[in-house]
Amino acid sequence: MSAIIRAEHLVKEFPVKGSGVGKNRRIVHAVDDVSFEIDEGEVLGLAGESGSGKSTTGRLLIRLIEPTSGKIEYRGKDIISYRLRELEELRAKVQMIFQDPVSSLSPRMNVGEAIGHPLDIHGIGDKTWRKEAVLGMMRKVGLAPAEYLYRKYPHQLSGGQSQRVVIARALVTRPDFVVADEPIAMADVSVRALILKLMRDLKDEMGLTYLFITHDLATAKYLCDRVAIMYLGRIVELASRDELFSHPHHPYTKALLAAVPIPDPKARKPKDLPEGEIPSAIDPPAGCHFHPRCRFAKPECSGGRPPLRDIGGGHLSACILD
Amino acid sequence: MNENKNEARADRARFSPASGLAKALGAFSEAARKYRVEWWILVAGIVVVGLIVFMTVFPGIFTRFDPNDQSAGPQLGAPSFAHFLGTDNLGRDVGARMVYGARTILGVAIAASFLSALIGIPLGLISGFAGNWLDKVLSLVMDSVYSFPGLILAIAFAAMLGPGVINITLAVSVVYIPTYFRLVRGQTLQIKEELYVEAARAIGARKSVILAKYVFPNVIATVVVVFSLNIADAIMTEAALSYIGLGLPAGIPDWGMDLSMGKKFLPSGVWWMITYPGLMIMLLALGFTMLGEGLSEILNPRLQEY
Amino acid sequence: MAETERETILDIKDLSIAYPISIGTVRAVEGVSLPVYKGEVLGLVGESGCGKSTLGLSVLQLMKPPGRITGGSILYKGRSGESRDILAMDQKELLDLRGKNIAMIFQNPLTSLDPLVSVEDHFVEAIQVHENEVKRKDAVARAEAILGDLGIESRRLAEYPYQLSGGMRQRIMIGLALILHPDLLLADEPTTALDVIVEAGFTELLMKLKRQYDLSVVLISHNLGLVAEMADRIAVMYGGRIAELASVDDIFDRPLHPYTKGLMDCVPNILLDQKELTAMPGSPPDLVNPDPCCPFAPRCPKVMGICRSKTPRLVDYGGRSAACWLYERKD
Numbered sequence: 001m002s003a004i005i006r007a008e009h010l011v012k013e014f015p016v017k018g019s020g021v022g023k024n025r026r027i028v029h030a031v032d033d034v035s036f037e038i039d040e041g042e043v044l045g046l047a048g049e050s051g052s053g054k055s056t057t058g059r060l061l062i063r064l065i066e067p068t069s070g071k072i073e074y075r076g077k078d079i080i081s082y083r084l085r086e087l088e089e090l091r092a093k094v095q096m097i098f099q100d101p102v103s104s105l106s107p108r109m110n111v112g113e114a115i116g117h118p119l120d121i122h123g124i125g126d127k128t129w130r131k132e133a134v135l136g137m138m139r140k141v142g143l144a145p146a147e148y149l150y151r152k153y154p155h156q157l158s159g160g161q162s163q164r165v166v167i168a169r170a171l172v173t174r175p176d177f178v179v180a181d182e183p184i185a186m187a188d189v190s191v192r193a194l195i196l197k198l199m200r201d202l203k204d205e206m207g208l209t210y211l212f213i214t215h216d217l218a219t220a221k222y223l224c225d226r227v228a229i230m231y232l233g234r235i236v237e238l239a240s241r242d243e244l245f246s247h248p249h250h251p252y253t254k255a256l257l258a259a260v261p262i263p264d265p266k267a268r269k270p271k272d273l274p275e276g277e278i279p280s281a282i283d284p285p286a287g288c289h290f291h292p293r294c295r296f297a298k299p300e301c302s303g304g305r306p307p308l309r310d311i312g313g314g315h316l317s318a319c320i321l322d
Numbered sequence: 323m324n325e326n327k328n329e330a331r332a333d334r335a336r337f338s339p340a341s342g343l344a345k346a347l348g349a350f351s352e353a354a355r356k357y358r359v360e361w362w363i364l365v366a367g368i369v370v371v372g373l374i375v376f377m378t379v380f381p382g383i384f385t386r387f388d389p390n391d392q393s394a395g396p397q398l399g400a401p402s403f404a405h406f407l408g409t410d411n412l413g414r415d416v417g418a419r420m421v422y423g424a425r426t427i428l429g430v431a432i433a434a435s436f437l438s439a440l441i442g443i444p445l446g447l448i449s450g451f452a453g454n455w456l457d458k459v460l461s462l463v464m465d466s467v468y469s470f471p472g473l474i475l476a477i478a479f480a481a482m483l484g485p486g487v488i489n490i491t492l493a494v495s496v497v498y499i500p501t502y503f504r505l506v507r508g509q510t511l512q513i514k515e516e517l518y519v520e521a522a523r524a525i526g527a528r529k530s531v532i533l534a535k536y537v538f539p540n541v542i543a544t545v546v547v548v549f550s551l552n553i554a555d556a557i558m559t560e561a562a563l564s565y566i567g568l569g570l571p572a573g574i575p576d577w578g579m580d581l582s583m584g585k586k587f588l589p590s591g592v593w594w595m596i597t598y599p600g601l602m603i604m605l606l607a608l609g610f611t612m613l614g615e616g617l618s619e620i621l622n623p624r625l626q627e628y
Numbered sequence: 629m630a631e632t633e634r635e636t637i638l639d640i641k642d643l644s645i646a647y648p649i650s651i652g653t654v655r656a657v658e659g660v661s662l663p664v665y666k667g668e669v670l671g672l673v674g675e676s677g678c679g680k681s682t683l684g685l686s687v688l689q690l691m692k693p694p695g696r697i698t699g700g701s702i703l704y705k706g707r708s709g710e711s712r713d714i715l716a717m718d719q720k721e722l723l724d725l726r727g728k729n730i731a732m733i734f735q736n737p738l739t740s741l742d743p744l745v746s747v748e749d750h751f752v753e754a755i756q757v758h759e760n761e762v763k764r765k766d767a768v769a770r771a772e773a774i775l776g777d778l779g780i781e782s783r784r785l786a787e788y789p790y791q792l793s794g795g796m797r798q799r800i801m802i803g804l805a806l807i808l809h810p811d812l813l814l815a816d817e818p819t820t821a822l823d824v825i826v827e828a829g830f831t832e833l834l835m836k837l838k839r840q841y842d843l844s845v846v847l848i849s850h851n852l853g854l855v856a857e858m859a860d861r862i863a864v865m866y867g868g869r870i871a872e873l874a875s876v877d878d879i880f881d882r883p884l885h886p887y888t889k890g891l892m893d894c895v896p897n898i899l900l901d902q903k904e905l906t907a908m909p910g911s912p913p914d915l916v917n918p919d920p921c922c923p924f925a926p927r928c929p930k931v932m933g934i935c936r937s938k939t940p941r942l943v944d945y946g947g948r949s950a951a952c953w954l955y956e957r958k959d
Contacts, residue, residue, distance in 0.1 A: 049823035064524055091526030103517035108539035117535070118525040158911045159676075169525065188675040189850050193894035193907035215824060218853075218896040222905060245898065259828035261853025263895045265876045268857055273829050277793050 003037040003073075004177055004209050005061060005094075010034045010070035012056050016282060028281050030056045031067075032233035035308075040176070043203065043210040045224030045241075047217055047256075051278050052230040054213045058179040061211060062094045063087065074177070092122045095170040099182040101162035105154040111138070112150040115169045122173055137168045140205075141198060160191040164198070171202065179211045184219065196223055217260050221245055229253045232281055232289040235308060239315040249317040251294045288318070296321055364616025367550075370609030378425045387418035389575040394418070398592050408594035410580070411587060416594060420602050423575040427606065430487065431556035434494035435549060441495075442502025443545065447533050449503070450510025461507070468500035476559050480568040490569035494559050498552055505548055509541045550614030554607040561603045577603050636705060637812055637844045638664035638687065638730075643700035645682055645691065652917040656682045656695065658868040661942065664812070669838065669845040671859030671876070673852065673891075677912045679868040684816050684848045687714065688726050704730065706811060728758050731805035735817040737797035741789040747771075747800060748785035754804050774803045777837065795826035799833065806841055813838075816848045831857060852895045856880060864888045867913045867923025869939075874948030884950040887924045922953065930954060 012031035031053045038044045046054045059065045061072060063079060072079050079090060098104035105114055116134045119125060125133060138146040141164040154162055163183065170178055180199065184192040200223060203210060214220050220227050221241060228238040229252065237250040248254045251274070258271045274293035279285060285292050291301035300320060308318045377384055387394045387405075392413045399409040407416040449460040467475070479493035513519060514537070522532045563569050564578030577599040584596025645657040657679040664670050672680045685691045687702055702714040706729050717725065726732075734740050741750065751771035755762055772782045778799045789797055798818065805813060815834070819827040835858060838845055849855055855862055855876070862879045864872045864887065872885040883889040893906040910927035922928070925935040934953050942951040 049825065062524065064520065088526045088528075091524065096521070096524040098517055098521055100517055104521040106518045106522075106536050106540060109535070117522075117527070121526050121528075121531065160911055166521075169521075173525075188912070189852070189891060190675060190894055190908045191911065193896075193905040194909070196905060197907055217824075218898040221898055222896045222902060255825055257898065259825045260898050261824075261827070261831070261851060261857055262899055263852035263856050263880070263892070263897055264899070265856045265859075265880055267899060271828055271832070273825060273832070277795055277826060278823065 002040055002075075004040040004075060005211070006037040006071075006073040007057075007061060008035050008071040008073075010057065010060055010072065011068045012053075012060055012065065013068045026282050029233050029284060030281060031060060032284075033070075034230075034233070034235055036228060036235065036238060038177075038209055038211060040209055041203075041207065042225045043212055043223055045220035045227040046211060046213045046230060047215065047220050047227055048230035049215055049256075049278060051232060051281050053233040053281075054230050055181055057230070058096070058181050058211055058213045062096055062177075062179055063090070064096065088122070092118070092124075092173040093175050094177045095173070095175040095179070097163075097166055097170050097178060097180040097183045100186050101159065101166045102154055104166055105162060107154055110151050110153050111143070111157070111165050114154075114165060115172055118169060118173045124173065133172060134168075137172045138164075140202070141165075141168045141171075142194075143168065159187050160194060163187060163191075163195055167195075167198065167202070171206065171208075174206065176207065177209045177211075179213065181213045182215065185215070192219070199223065217245075217256060229256065232278065232284050234289060234305075234318065235316075236290065236318045237316065238308065239317075243313070243315050247315070249311055249315065250290075250319045251296055252290045288320070360616055360619035362616075363612045364620060367609050367611070367613030367616050370605060371613055374424055374428065374606055374609065377421055378428055381421045381425075384421045385415065385418040387415035389414060389418040389422040390573060391415070391418075398587065398595075400592075401594050407598050408592075410583065410595050411592075416580075416598055419575045419580055420577070420598055423577045423580065423599070424602070424606070426487075426570070426574055426576050427557055427560055427578070427603070430491050430494060430560045431553050433491045434556045434560070435498060435552045437491065437495035438498035438552065439502050439545065439549060442499040443506050443541075445499075446503040446506030447510055447537060447541070450507040451514060451529065451533055451537065453511075453514075457507075460503070464500040464503045467496070468504065472497040472555075473559060473562055476563055477566070477568060480563050485569055485571055487570065487574065490560065490563060493563065493569070494556050497559060498556065501548065501552060502545070505544060506541055509544060510537055513537050513540050547614050547618040550610050550617060554610035554614065557603065557607045557610065635666045636663045636703075637666045638846075639703040639705070639711070640664075640683075640687075641701045641703065643683070643686065643702065644698045645679070645686055645695060646698045647695045649694075649916070654915050655868055655918055656915060657686070658918075660700070660865075660868075660870055662863055662870060662873070664844055664846055665861075666811075666844055667842070668860040669847055669858050671855030671862040672846060672848045672865065673850065673855055673862055674865035675850055675912055677915065678865040679915075680848045680865050681816055683865070684732070684814050684846065687814060687846075688730055688732055689714065689717075689722055690732070704812075724758070727754060727805075727810065728808045729810050730812045730814065731808075731810040732814040732816065733798075733801045733805050733818050735820050737794065737801050737821070738789065740801055741797060743789050746786060746788055747792075750800070750804055751785075751807055754807050758808055770807060771803075774807055777840065778803050778833065793826075794822055795830065798822060798826075798830055802834065802837065806837060806843075809841060811842070812844045812846070814846045814848070817850070818847075819851070819854060820849075827854075834858070852891065864891070867918070868915055869923060869951060870942050870949075871924065871952070872948075872950045873942065874950075878948050884945070884948070884955060885924075885952050886928045886930050886954075890927075890929075922951075 010031055011033055014028040014030055016026040016028060034057055046057060048054045056065065060067050067080065074090065074094060082090060112134055115137060116130050119130045119133060135146045135150065138149065143149050143161060143164050157165065184195050187195060196219060202208060212220065212224055224241050226238065226240050227244045228235050229250065230236065231252050237244065237248065237253045244253065245257065248257055255274045259273060276293045287302040287304060288306045291297040294301070298321065306318045306320045308316045311317050394415045395405050395409040395413055397409065397413045398411055399405055401408040405415050405417060407420060409415055445460060449457045476493050476497050479496050480490060483489035483493055519532060519536055522536045561578035561581065564576045565582045567582065570576050570579065580599040581596060584599060588596050640660060640662040643657055643660045644655070647654040647656060660683060672683065674680045682691065682695065686697060697715060703711045704714050705711045714725065748768060748771060752764055752767040755767040755770060771785060775782050775784065780796060780799060784792065792800065819830055822830060831854065837843065847855060847858055859876045862874065862876050863870050864885065866887050872879065872883065872888045879888060880892065883892055890908040894908060896902060896905060908927055913923045913926070920939050921937055922935040922940050925931050928935065932953055940951045940953050940956050942949050943956050945955060
């Protein structure tokens with residue numbers, strides 16, 4: 001299977017406002033040299049807590065924000081060098097679903113206009129064709145009755161319906177790659193399952209590839225084929241879903257898995273949680289970012305940056321210990 | 323047989339004008355109940371403005387006199403049956419001057435507001451969205467103009483440009499450009515950070531399209547309100563300008579000028595020359611203010627606390 | 629499972645809360661009866677709009693108008709022994725109750741703390757409002773002591789909320805809630821805004837403090853994992869009513885109410901190999917001028933005729949209760 005997206009040594013730094021210029025300037029290392037590839041048709045999960053850089057990485061991949069350095073390839077072509085026109089065309093092929101469906105829809109555009117706008121931008125079809133395409137997409141994502149909801153405004157929709165509109169808008173130009181940034185985080189519990197199932201069905205039906213950004217490992221386990229764990233801007237582990245959940249290697253991954261609440265009272269057990277909290281991304285710890293909180297830390301861990309190495313069968317881990 | 327008759331009667335009743343009126347009133351009173359005070363303010367504003375606008379379009383209904391006709395009646399005639407609002411020092415019917423003067427002041431105020439909006443809004447949109455050196459320069463210019471006392475600025479421009487309806491309109495409009503600029507810029511800065519703007523970028527919309535389709539429609543509600551309040555302000559400014567004698571040539575009936583004339587004759591007990599222009603100015607400005615405030619509450623209702 | 633004392637510390641009886649809006653009345657909470665036993669953790673579970681947060685706020689009469697309580701009583705039985713109806717209390721008694729007997733913590737610690745007030749001052753104020761004869765020195769000493777229990781260094785007392793991380797702020801919130809040693813703690817979605825590792829630490833801390841301070845806790849949450857870890861009993865709310873009330877084991881092992889079952893089935897469990905999540909179609913009901921029927925009827929896979937015309941009552945079935953026509957005798 002070919003890689004549809006490849007990220008190489010992606011870096012994104014944000015200057016801290018008001019921190020001056022030159023050497024004294026403080027920088028947020030949001031994405032710190034991240035490389036991975038996503039195969040066509042797979043779902044790669046990008047999991048982490050706040051400050052991990054997962055959302056920024058997602059946005060970098062589709063050039064919603066510009067990388068400080070690094071390379072991004074879509075179907076083998078370097079998209080960093082794309083100019084305005086090529087970038088516009090790219091947008092029909094790579095899309096994004098956002099976390100908060102209500103905020104990601106303009107309050108002054110009704111459902112039909114919102115979903116149809118991408119078709120308008122890329123000049124696909126004429127007015128009649130577009131309306132049919134929008135209605136068809138609406139039915140596909142479960143927005144029924146389509147004719148009726150077509151004219152509704154976001155504030156008249158439920159949370160689940162709004163998220164379906166966002167999904168429909170992202171898929172109406174038939175993209176092949178979609179970045180989903182915590183698409184169910186703000187939805188009700190019962191709606192989450194519906195949206196997850198919808199995403200899975202649509203993926204099979206339309207031949208999509210997803211980057212699924214989440215902080216919830218349980219949903220990552222359900223939807224993803226491979227999962228990458230991020231911590232403070234770096235990928236610390238990357239493995240197939242089964243491998244990662246049954247044989248986590250990096251101490252942070254282990255901590256994360258242990259901390260996930262289980263909806264089963266019989267699964268109660270004391271947890272070995274790491275000390276402290278996530279440090280600032282402006283001044284991260286030297287060497288392995290996680291070492292100050294890691295119970296297995298050795299002196300070598302504060303040395304140079306640990307590389308993401310293959311510990312067997314394509315399972316990558318950035319922990320130098322075994 | 324009787325049943326059919328009753329049915330037919332019932333049918334007629336259902337579709338009669340009376341039932342139509344009842345339905346309209348029903349919707350009206352439901353809205354009134356829903357919005358209470360704000361609704362009545364809006365209604366009052368609509369009525370006042372509507373009446374005065376109606377007056378400008380059909381002046382003949384309100385008066386049969388020519389406002390410039392100096393032989394319409396006696397000079398300084400008190401309000402009487404023949405001249406409801408009296409006559410001025412040149413024998414012109416005051417009532418007619420009120421009716422026709424509405425056109426002048428309304429025309430200038432609306433045109434000036436429109437012009438200000440036409441210039442201020444796009445500048446505000448671009449400036450807020452671009453956010454770079456352009457924004458800094460424009461903000462500086464606009465803030466400087468804004469910090470100038472409006473009336474003095476208007477006077478300065480009116481004096482510079484000279485008399486004439488167009489010049490007065492221009493002078494008044496300059497004062498309000500920063501108002502629209504600042505309002506729209508502030509809103510744009512806020513909306514720029516919204517997720518749906520980022521989403522618009524993600525689907526490939528160009529900056530101009532984002533401004534037009536995503537930012538502007540979300541800004542417009544506040545602008546409409548400000549427009550109405552702005553007209554109220556412009557009315558006062560125009561009246562003030564013509565009060566001090568700047569701008570309009572003699573042949574055009576104007577409330578501000580009449581106000582100034584009336585002041586001269588007040589000591590001799592002629593109260594009607596000054597009272598009515600003053601009242602009309604106040605009424606018109608108040609009407610637009612109520613319209614604006616009422617609209618504001620309806621369009622952007624305060625969220626009910628839960 | 630440890631035996632829970634059957635002595636109740638809070639007894640909500642037939643409580644109803646409504647909000648009038650332009651098109652009618654929202655019945656946010658309808659006829660809810662719920663006892664909270666001393667020393668237990670009661671999980672109040674449901675999705676948005678089910679009324680759990682409203683219920684929680686009403687215990688301390690913290691609801692904002694136009695919401696108002698339209699019926700029922702909330703009996704509180706504190707250490708002194710006598711039962712008092714919170715809804716019948718006057719302002720002075722309420723102010724005394726809040727913080728000293730019953731405390732509440734909320735979802736977003738950033739907005740719950742005053743940004744202009746230092747940590748130390750937060751504690752001092754909390755203490756002196758209730759015990760105004762306490763000197764500042766003593767109040768600070770008590771604050772230091774509780775910070776120790778919270779695992780926070782005492783140097784943090786001089787800091788301001790913006791200088792603290794989210795997890796730390798949430799711990800300060802618990803500290804403020806417990807500084808006067810209340811016997812009941814209400815926690816409204818306390819971990820929703822926290823990262824998962826911080827959440828786990830917070831959960832452990834809360835359980836430790838519960839034992840240490842001999843607390844009863846009402847935990848309001850939509851997170852089934854959280855309540856599974858912390859709660860002794862769970863009340864599932866739907867459409868402003870209690871759908872099911874049972875021990876945590878019973879709820880998860882053998883849910884009676886179809887909504888509870890639906891909820892269980894649609895939450896992913898990281899320990900299991902779930903190929904499919906069964907999703908419930910539809911969305912929560914609109915609580916404006918509700919008809920007399922089971923609020924879950926439109927979405928229920930086991931719906932019957934009677935469900936659409938009569939509202940089921942919460943019936944006790946030997947130690948657990950459910951409001952469902954599948955079990956209730958229809959006479």
